[in-house]
Amino acid sequence: MRIDDAALGPGIPDPAIRTTCPYCGVGCGVLATPDGKGGAAIAGDPAHPANLGRLCSKGSALGETLGLGSRVLHPLKRNAAGGYDRVTWELALDAVAEGFRSLIRREGPEAVAFYLSGQLLTEDYYVANKLMKGFIGSPHVDTNSRLCMSSTVAGHKRVFGSDTVPGNYEDLDSADLIVLVGSNTAWCHPVLFRRIQQNRSERGAKVVVIDPRVTATAEDCDLVLQLKPGSDSVLFAGLLVHLAEHSLTDATYLARHASGFEAVLENARGIAPDIAAVSARTGLSTAEIAAFYALWAGTPAVVTAWSQGVNQSAQGTDKVASILHCHLATGRIGRPGGGPLSLTGQPNAMGGREVGGLANMLAAHMGYSAVEIDRVRRFWNAPSMAQHEGLKAVAMLDAVADKRIKALWVMATNPAVSLPRADHVMAALRGLDLFVVSENVLSNDTLAAKPHVILPAAAWGEKDGTVTNSERRISRQRAFLPLPGEVRPDWWIICEIARRLGFAAGFGFADASEIYAEHAALSAFENDGTRDFDIGAHAGLTKRGYDALRPVQWPVPAGQSQGTARLFANGGFFTPDGRAQMKPLAMPALAAEPSEAFPLLLNTGRVRDHWHTMTRTGLSPRLSAHVSEPSVHVNPADAVRFGLEEGGFARIANAHGAVVLKVLRDEGVPAGSLFAPIHWSAETASDARIGAAVQPFCDPYSGQPEMKATPSSVAPVSYASQGFVLSREAFALPAGSWWASVAVEGGQGRLFATDASVDDLMAAVRSAFGEDGLTEMIDRQGGAYRCAVTRDGRLIAALFVGPSGRAPLWDTVKLAFADAGLAPENRLALLAGRRLDGAADPGPTVCACFGVGLNAIRAAFASGGAMTPEDIGRQLKAGTNCGSCLPEIRRIGAQSRETVAA
Incomplete structure (x- = not known):
């Protein structure tokens, strides 16, 4: 086909390679310049619309994580003594294929499963789903994205009829009100937070933060609503009631484009009849609630953005739906500066959704209706299509534990750390008849469960394919380093197994571009605008066109290669009648309430400079400098109540497991709660694998586990x-x-x-x-x-x-x-602890991007030469890159002024 010039990216100076960051769902563009020694210089891509040249501390430090010291470089097979022998690819692949074949023959296809990851590229994801769901015939394919954003998927599908994000990041630039719900955006999506703060300073946009915990994000906003865990749905149900009672709904939009509003409003009145009821259930004052409702109702250009505080909840689907209802009721959707926006946690969580990476989905955003199963079967010419939804992540590992699933292939993730009840997961993995792991690092707790075969997979910098970010933007992740040792791409490994299982005709891809073209063709197959995900314009893309593909937002149907910035401003929902389906909230119960034995609720999440289980960020000295130890954040009143000392240690325990963490007093953590980071594993700490102390209770619709409110106890631990x-x-x-x-x-x-x-x-x-x-x-x-x-x-x-x-x-x-x-x-x-070069001790790192320490910032404020964070930026560069340290710099400045005043 003739390549549309619009599909080709702008030129960049040779030898820089335009690629995409492998961390969060912002999907920042990166310029990587190889140094010829296995490393690369890293810079933000000013031409990429997601980040416009900015990178956060993690992205800026990517060059520090490219070494081979911790890599899996060759296929490994477990021997009789429990150790590992290096083997050839032929032997490793034959062993995996024969293991799957014999188990399927003996136990049936549903005895085998894949557990995938938002770290995979779309092409890897596509062939994995095709093999398992179309050719082996098992529906049991799920992903660690189940832990990340599956409640958003369920909420989108419940209301929109499809898993569609209506708007984009440009809305954060033009909104007059930005509401951040359950999202520490300053730390977890710092490049987007910088855009939000720029809008706030230049246009006067208001920012509201809704979170049980007062985070760095809450330190830099106009209104903080510190509500009770799990009560977000109540707050937004009350907002819907407020909008209706003050005649602030958009009757025209509702009449033309939505169904079920009256039933949803009646349901909301039952949940939150008035502000007093909302106050009683959320713990917020009536004045705080009234201020928020007035601000939201009186600001037409409003973006409501959310992340894991909404998703990782037993009520996650309801929380998402309650937000969507308010936007639909006011017609604030799909318009510049206005709409609901899910901030995705992983680099390709959305790409995985597109190809059916979740157990309850088929490829191209299709589900398990008879018509959709048949459509995918015919397109793939699949011999053994799965006929029903598979087991979601937590249920999948329960099935492994009770031997219903006997073979599991884990790709690019670390479930022995990240899944709830992690000790149970570790024990379950050890009991598999066949356990296969595709991995690129040895520092992975899951490998301690002793897989039968370890397959060396390509890492960032070596992989070639596509990812999709939170705003539906597909970007190329291009290789700029050679494959080391015997490392191979995930898609190649999967296709080789498929060939050995007798499915060579369906997996004869020469490279990732051919997989992407088939993925695009399936998205357009029998579509005609009836499904949201359509990238048919790319179905005939040549290898050259694929290599030059520039970032584009789907849908990208045939004849519309420029993509689609926003959806639903004029309706057009992907439901049978084209109308949004507003349905009453089910209001599932909290996972569990505190008790005498477990009086506190354990909340888990990220710290600023680390990512997931630190297999990449843990290699960077710069990223390890800001938060060096796994700690539990405790409200000062609870610290006194339970006898915990700042800088001491505490044991957090519950019915599922226990950890020992350093104690940090934190007034931002509400009394009755604890906060602990998710990043440390048995590889990186003695007793800090927080997944061991997280409950397995899940949202009944999405299957996403509640990771924000596990009833737990806390007690001091002393060391000499x-x-x-x-x-x-x-x-x-x-x-x-x-x-x-x-x-x-x-x-x-x-x-x-x-x-x-x-x-x-x-x-x-x-x-x-x-x-x-x-x-x-x-x-x-x-x-x-x-x-x-x-x-x-x-x-x-x-x-x-x-x-x-x-x-x-x-x-x-x-x-x-x-x-x-x-x-x-x-x-x-x-x-004696003195610097040998006579230089001043910089103190603990505050700005990881430029390595600026606490003492240097304090000295600049104390000298009188710096009065504001902007002054600090001009003098020391701190805070001038991603800005995630700016809240801390403001706090240091305030403390400095208090000291002078005293």
Whole structure:
């Protein structure tokens, strides 16, 4: 076909490669310039409409995560002793195919399953779903996106008839009111938050944050509504009642484009008849509620955006529907500056939705109706189409545990960390008859469950395909590094298994472009505008056209290669009558209430500079500097109530598991709640895998687990001493120590706490390094010990430990350790915790993008030369990239002014 010039991206300077960031669903464009040594310089792509050249701290540090030290580079097969042998691809693929074949023959196709990931590219996802649902005949394909955004999918389909995001990121630039619900946007989607803040400062847009926890996002807005967990639906049901009672609904839009409004309004009146009832159920004051309702009702250009606080809930589908109802009732949908917007958590969660990555979907946004099953069967010429929905993630692992599923292939995810009741998941995985993992890193807890076969998959920088971001924008993720070792793309691995299972005719793809073309053709097959997902304009795209494809928002039907910016302003919903279907809220119960045994609700989420289970971000010293330890955030009143000390330790426990975390007092966490990060695993910490303490209770419609409110207990844990160890070689801490790994320049870092004596630690150091080059400071009576080990004038290890609560200076010694050229002749100065180069100690990192520390920012404010965060940016560059540190810089400035005033 003739390539439409509009499909071709603008030129970029050679040798930079235009690609897409592999982190959150913002889908930022990246320029990668390989250095010829396995690394690359990374910059934001100013031509990409998602980020316009900006990158967050994680994206900016991508170049620091490209090494091969932790990679799986060859196929591995478990041996009889429980270890692994390197094997050929032929042997590994034959073993996997024969394992699946024999189990299917003996137990039937539904004894096998795939568990996929929003880290896969769309082309990988497509062939995995095609193989399992169309050729093997099992519906049991689900994805870690089930934990991310499946409640949004269910809410969209309930109301719109399709999983369609109506608007786009440009709406955040032109909205007059932006409501952020259950979203710490400043930390989790910082590039979008920067756009929101720019709109606020330049156009005067108002920002409202609705969240049980006061986060960094809430520190920079106009109104904060700190509501009770699980009560979002009540707040928005009350808003709908308010809109109706004040004649603020759009009767014309409702009459033309929606059904069921009267029933939904009656249902909302039963839930939230007046502001007093909303106040009683949400915990908000009537004044706060009235202010929010007046602001929302009186601002025509309003975007309501939400993320995991809405999705990861036992009432997630209702929460989404309640937001959509308010936008439909006022006709505020599909128009510039107005509409509902789901902020997706993973880079290709939406691409996975497009190809049927969820167990309750088929490819191209089709479901499991008889007509849709037959349509996909005919297009694929599929011999064994799945006939019903499969098991969703939590139920899938329950089926593994009770042996209904006997073979599982996990691709590009870490379920032994991320799924609720993670200890149960780990035990279930160990009992599989056939357990296969496609992975690119060894630092993955799921590998500790001992897969029978480990297949080395391509990583970011090596993969070639497409991803779709939160605004329906398809972007190319292009390879800029060669495949190392025997690594192969996921799509190639899947197609090779399909060929060995006898399905070569359906999987004879030469490259990712051919998969994408078939995916596009299926989206247009028997569509004629009846389905939302249609990229038929790309069905005939050549390899050259695919390689040059520029970002575009679907639908991209034949003849409309420019894509579609917004939908539903004039109706056109993907329902039988073209009207939105407004249905009463079901209001499912909370997953569980606090009790005497478990009096607190455990909320889980992200920290600013890390991603998922840290298999990538954990490699970057810069990203590990802001939050170095797994901590539990506790309201100060609860800290007193339960005897928890700031900087001490606490055990969080419930019926599912337990963890031990560092204690941080946090006034933003409401009394009766705890907050803990999701990132640490058994690979990176001794006792911080938070999934072990998360309940498996799920939303009844979406199957998404409640990860924001697990009833739990908390109790103090004491250790005799705390410290850190820095080493360029392996070092074993005494048994029973609490520890957390931290990426550092030049070696390994661990922060730890222990009951081991000074003599025990001295013995461990001598065992690991000997006495040559060992310098020590010993205070047995005071419980303090510091040592440095040098060889050939180079610091190779340092260990500092002191009484609990008096941890030594980590940041200072870490800098000395990072400088490979610094010969520490003055080892006593080092052991005293002084910088050997005489420079000022920068303190803990605040701005990860530019490595600016707390002490430097405090000094700038104290000098009088900086009065605002903008001044700090001009002097130190802090806060001038992604802006996710700006709330913290504002807080430091306020504290500095308070100190001066005192």
